[in-house]
Amino acid sequence: MSEPDAPAYTELIGHLQESALLASCSHLLGWDEQTYLPAQGAEHRAEQMALLAGLVHERTVSPRIGELLSELDRIDLGAETAAAANVREARRSYERATRLPKELVVELSRVTTLSQQAWVEARQAKDFKKFEPWLEKVIALKREEATAVGYGDGVPYDALLDDYEPGMTAEKVQAAFTPLRDDLVSLVQQIAGSSVTPDRSIVTRAYSIDAQRAFGRRAAEAIGFDFSAGRLDEAAHPFCSGIGPGDCRLTTRYDEHFFPQALFGTLHEAGHGLYEQGLNRDAFGTAMGHSASLGIHESQSRMWENFVGRRRAFWEHFLTPFRETFSTALGDVSLDEFYAAINIVEPSFIRVEADEVTYNLHIMLRFELEQLLISGDLSAADVPAAWNQKFEEFFSLSPPDDSVGCMQDVHWSAGLIGYFPTYALGNMYAAQFFNAAQSELGDLHQQFSRGEFAPLKDWLRTNIHQRGHLYQADRLLEVVTSETLSHEPLTDHLTSKFGELYNLG
C-alpha cells in the first residue's frame, strides 16, 4: 500500500509503533500476571505495570504528536485510505489521552492490578467485603476518567463505552438491546414451555482434564489457530492477549465435570486469536494493524464459539473423535442427544457458561448495573443486593453467593467498565457477518461437517481481519454485509436453531 510522502506522517507512524512496542511489554506482563505469577510477586508486578503505563501515557500525550497531527491536518490523505485511518485513530487516541492526567493513568493501573488480586482472593473466599473497597476505588477512578474525557450531551458512561466501541452511546446500546430483549424473553418462555428435555448429564460426566486440554488444542488448530504463533494456557478468567506479531496467547479454565466451559471457551478465545493472527503484521502499532472495535472482536469469538462450535455440522465432524477420547462418558450418546445437550437453554448463574439465548440477558443486567455505578446511583457496597434483585427479575433465580453472582467476572476489578455491552453487540454483528459469509461461500454447514473451516477463516481474514481499523465498526459492517446494525439476524438464527431443537411451533 502506498504511503503519503510526508515526513510528519512517517514520524507519526514511527512514534506510534514504538509506543505500541512498549505497550506490548505490559501486555506480556499482564498475561503472566493471570497465568504464572507467584502470589508474592503481585505487588512488584503492580509497580511494573504502573511504571509501563506511565511511560506509555507519556509517549501518547507527547506534544510532538499534537504538532504532527496539526501538520497532517493540511494534507489530503484521501477518503477511506490506510493513511487516513491511521491518522484518524492517532488523533482519536491523542485527544482522549491528553484529557487524562498522568497521575490518574498511573493510579488506575496500580489500583486495577491490586484489585484483580483482591478479586481472585475474595471470589475464592466468597467474601464480597474483601473486594468492596477495591471496587469502590475502581469506580471512583473510572468516574474521574469519564469526567476528564468528557461526554458532550450524553452521560458519563458514554465516555467509558466509547473507549471500547468508538461512536457508541448508552442510548444507542439501549435502542439495540430493547427489541432483542423482547425477542429473547419470548423465546426463553417458549423453551420453558417445551416438552423437549435434553439430557444435561451428558455435559457433566467425568471428562479428564488432560484429555480436555488436548482436545481443545486440537479444535483450536482445526479452525486455524496457529500454535507456532500462539499459546493456550490456564487462567481464572479466560482471555486472549495479542501481544504482538507472531505472539497471541489464549487462556481457558477446566472443569472435569463441565467440559463445555473449556472447549467452547477455547473456541471463543481462538476466535479472538484468529482475528489477532489475521491482522497485517507490518502495520503493527497503527490502526491498520489493529482490530476495529471490541464488538467486532467479539463477533469473531462468538462466531467460532456459537455459529460454528455449537452448530450441528461441527459435531457431525468432531463427535466421532470426541467420543473416542471420552468413551466412558460418551459411549452411548448419539449426535442428536449430544447436540441437544450442548445447547440446553436454561437460566443459570454464570455468564461465561450461559447458553446462546440467555447469554445476552446476562449482559443487559451488567449494562444496567454499571450505568448506575458510574452515575452514582449505586454504591459498591450495594452491588450484591442490586445484582441479586435484578437477577431474580431477569432469571427468576437467586445466586447462592457472590462468587457466582456479582464477583464472577474479572472486568470490574480490572476497570473494564463499558466493556460488557460489546459482548452482545458482538453477537449481533456475528449473525450479520455469518449470513454474508454464507451467501458468498455456499453451504457452510456442508463444509463444517467435512471439517473444512479454512473457507470461513479465509473469508473473515480478507473481509475483516486484514482491514484492521480502516473503518469504524458500523462502516465495516456496511462494507462487508451491505446492512446496518440489526438485531434481526441474531433473532432469526436463535429462533430457527432453538425452534428446531425444542420443537417450537
Place this chain on the structure above:
Amino acid sequence: MSEPDAPAYTELIGHLQESALLASCSHLLGWDEQTYLPAQGAEHRAEQMALLAGLVHERTVSPRIGELLSELDRIDLGAETAAAANVREARRSYERATRLPKELVVELSRVTTLSQQAWVEARQAKDFKKFEPWLEKVIALKREEATAVGYGDGVPYDALLDDYEPGMTAEKVQAAFTPLRDDLVSLVQQIAGSSVTPDRSIVTRAYSIDAQRAFGRRAAEAIGFDFSAGRLDEAAHPFCSGIGPGDCRLTTRYDEHFFPQALFGTLHEAGHGLYEQGLNRDAFGTAMGHSASLGIHESQSRMWENFVGRRRAFWEHFLTPFRETFSTALGDVSLDEFYAAINIVEPSFIRVEADEVTYNLHIMLRFELEQLLISGDLSAADVPAAWNQKFEEFFSLSPPDDSVGCMQDVHWSAGLIGYFPTYALGNMYAAQFFNAAQSELGDLHQQFSRGEFAPLKDWLRTNIHQRGHLYQADRLLEVVTSETLSHEPLTDHLTSKFGELYNLG
C-alpha cells in the same frame, strides 16, 4: 537502617529503584523468551528487549546521576555502611554505562536475542554454520564493549570479566586456576587408576519425567525455596531469574534416562533462588538489595547442588522417598551404591552434567577459548576445531558433534563472555563458606541426614544474602570466613570425598 539525610541520596535511590523496576520488566520478558514464547514471536520479542534495554540505558547514563554522585562526593557516608555501598555501586555502574554508546547497548540486546534463537536451532540441527555468523557478531560487539569500557594496563577480556566479578582480572583468575588445575588433574588420574567401579546404570534407568518434576519441586521446597514467591519451569538451558521481590523463577530440563540433570540442576538453581529470595526486599534496586557478584551467586548454587545435594547425608534422608517414587528403577539399590552412582567421576562432554571434579576443567577450557576470541587470536569459524583440540587435551575425548561441544552452552550466544570463570570461583567460595558454616553450626551432616536444612539456609541468609552488595566479593569472603580466596578448601573437600568414594591411598 538509618539513611543519610541528604536530598541527593534520596533522589539517587529513587532513580535507581525506578531503573531496576524497568529492568525487571525485561527480565520477565527474558524468562518468557526461554520458557513459553511461541517461535514466531521471536522477532517481536527482540524488538521489545532492545527497546527496554535502550530505555534502561538512557536512565542509567542520565547526566542527573552524574550530578547526584558529584554532590554525594562531598558527604561522608561512613565506612562499610549501606549508604556507602549503594553509592559505590551506583558510581561503578554509572561509570561503566557512560562509556558505552547507546547504539551499542541496543545492538547488543537485539543481536543477542536473535543469536539465542539461532543457537537453539543450530544446536538442534547440530549445525555450527547456522550459529557461526551470530557468534561472530556477538564477539565483535563484545570487543567493542571492552574497548569502550577500558581495561587499564590489563587485557580487553578484563573489561568483560569485571562486569560479572568486580575487581577480578584474567591474570588473577589464572593464578587461582593454576594450582587448582594441578590438584584436579592429579585427582582425576588417581580416580582413573582406582579399582572401584560404581554402577552407572543406576542413574540412566527410566525415571518418569512427571515424577522427576514432582520430586525436584519437593527437594527445592525441602531446602527452603518458597514457591509462593517463585516458580519452577522448563528451559533448554536452565537458569534462575530473580525478577523482583516475591518473584524468583527457576528453570530446569528433564531427561527420562538421566535424572541427575534435572534433580541436581533444580537444587543448583534453587541455590541461586534462595540467594534471591534472601535479599532484603525493601532495598530492591540498590546495591544493598543485590547479590555481591556472580561468583558469590554461584557459591550458593554449587553449595546446595554439591555440598548438600550430592552429599551422603542428603540421601540418608531422601533415598527412602526417592526409592518409593522410582521403585522400578531403584528397588534393589543400596545407599552406598546410589551415593557412588551420583558421584561418578569421569571425563564427559557436557559441562552441566559434569561431576564435581572435572567440572572445573570444563570452565578452564571455556576461559581459555573466550580469552582468545576477545583478543582476536581465534575467529568464530575456528571455534569448533579449537574446542575439539582443547577438549582432547583436557579430557582425552573428542565431541561427536558441536551440539555436545562448542554449542552446548547458551552463554556465548547471549553475549555472556567473561561469565564462565565465575562458576569455578563459585566452587572455591562455596568450599570456604561451607567450612565456616560447619564450624558455627555444628554437625551439618547430622542435620542433613534428618532433613534439616533450615540452619544452613538461615546462616547463609544472615551471613551472605541479607548483606547484599555491602561488600565486594573478596571482602565478603574475609568478613564471613576470616580467609582470603583459596583453592585449598575445595581441593580438601574433593580429595576427602572422592578419596573415600574411590578408595584412594
